[in-house]
Amino acid sequence: MSLPVVQSFFDTATCTVTYIVYAGPGTPCAIIDPVLNYDAKSGTTSTASADQIIDFVREQKLTVQWLLETHVHADHMSSAPYLRQHLGGKIAIGEQIRSVQHIFKDIYHLEPGFAANGAQFDYLFAPDEVFHIGNLCAQAWHVPGHTPADMAYLIYADDSAEEKIMFVGDTLFMPDVGSARCDFPGGSAQMLYASIRRILNLPGGTRLYMCHDYPPENRAVAWETTVAQQRAENIHVADGISEEQFVNMRKRRDATLGMPTLMLPAIQVNIRAGDLPPEEENGVRYLKIPLNQF
Numbered sequence: 001m002s003l004p005v006v007q008s009f010f011d012t013a014t015c016t017v018t019y020i021v022y023a024g025p026g027t028p029c030a031i032i033d034p035v036l037n038y039d040a041k042s043g044t045t046s047t048a049s050a051d052q053i054i055d056f057v058r059e060q061k062l063t064v065q066w067l068l069e070t071h072v073h074a075d076h077m078s079s080a081p082y083l084r085q086h087l088g089g090k091i092a093i094g095e096q097i098r099s100v101q102h103i104f105k106d107i108y109h110l111e112p113g114f115a116a117n118g119a120q121f122d123y124l125f126a127p128d129e130v131f132h133i134g135n136l137c138a139q140a141w142h143v144p145g146h147t148p149a150d151m152a153y154l155i156y157a158d159d160s161a162e163e164k165i166m167f168v169g170d171t172l173f174m175p176d177v178g179s180a181r182c183d184f185p186g187g188s189a190q191m192l193y194a195s196i197r198r199i200l201n202l203p204g205g206t207r208l209y210m211c212h213d214y215p216p217e218n219r220a221v222a223w224e225t226t227v228a229q230q231r232a233e234n235i236h237v238a239d240g241i242s243e244e245q246f247v248n249m250r251k252r253r254d255a256t257l258g259m260p261t262l263m264l265p266a267i268q269v270n271i272r273a274g275d276l277p278p279e280e281e282n283g284v285r286y287l288k289i290p291l292n293q294f
Contacts, residue, residue: 003163004136004155006209007056010221011035011049014076014262015212017223018053019167021133021155022062028134029057030066031089032153032167033211036079036274040262043287045276050079054086064089065133069121069270070169070211071150072100074184074263078274090122091273094142096149097124101271103185108268108288111278120273125151143199145192146170146180152199165207171195174222175229177214178236179246181254189250193243200237204228264289 007020014035022029034053037046057064064087067080071093080091101116118124125131125140132138133155141152152171156164170180171192179196182189199208208230210223231239237246260266265287269276276285 003157003207004133004165006165008209008223009049009052009056010213010223011037011076013037015214015221016073016076017209017211017213018049019209020053020056020062021136021165021167022060023134023136023157026061027063028065029060029062030068030133030138030153030155031057031064031080031083031087032068033070033073033169034067034079034083036077036082036269038077038262038265040265045077047079047082050082053079053083057087063134066131067091068151068153068167069093069273070152070167071147072097072104072267072270074260074266075212076262077266077269080274082274084122092123092125092140093118093121093273094140094149094151095124095126096142096144097121097271099148099186104267104271107185107290107293109290110268110288113278114272120271120275122273141166141198143169143171143195145182145188145190145195147184148186148188148191150195152195154202162203163205164202165209166199166202167209167211168199169211171199172208172230172234172237173210174213174215174225175233175238176216176219176235178234179250181257182250183254183257189247189254190243192250193237193246196237200227200231202227204231259294 009018019032035049127142139154143152153167206227
């Protein structure tokens, strides 16, 4: 059987890649890490990126089975509820989302009715849980480090398939960019190193799809690589780089990084599975900005 079909959509404002994975026209599909457009200056949301997804799904006559989040994103809001409204599907993430919700419920001092139990999502994956996208097989890997709840999704044609693909979220970037930061609440460079090494133990030809790309000036945007290429060329975690070296590098580097532009607006939406905060008495929804907390 052939590999799953992957359609990519790159959002230039947030450098985020959204994916649609399916077996062919007219089959069930999964949408991974969809973006809700947000203008921070005006506080306005829009759906241009999500509408591209809708158009493609309808053109290919796909049935949306899953809306998969790799983690609680700090750089964009999720459009999963909007896509579910128009296309159906279940919004899913790993069950460790509960720990992230607990952390940020306190930071944002969210309303008493906010449940930090993952109930905002339609489905919570257990670590390494096997599931299906139509006739495609998939496995939900728990790959903590960037956050405590990061997931990667391994997808393949059937149980006997030797060739597989993986959507790695923010565990890895392209080899010339390296790896994700670990200084968010609950992050851990040690855990990220272990998660990455697990991914890089997959067969060398396994195709890996990044959630973001921040390319150096001398190349175009790219988001697909292989295990072999990462092991040979990744500037942070190539073969021969020890855990101690990685952790020391990550701590030094993270100390120099500024806050992601959309972190404070995005996380309070994404821990709700992409739903905006509830309307207040005047019918308006508000985002909260905690002062002097980071």
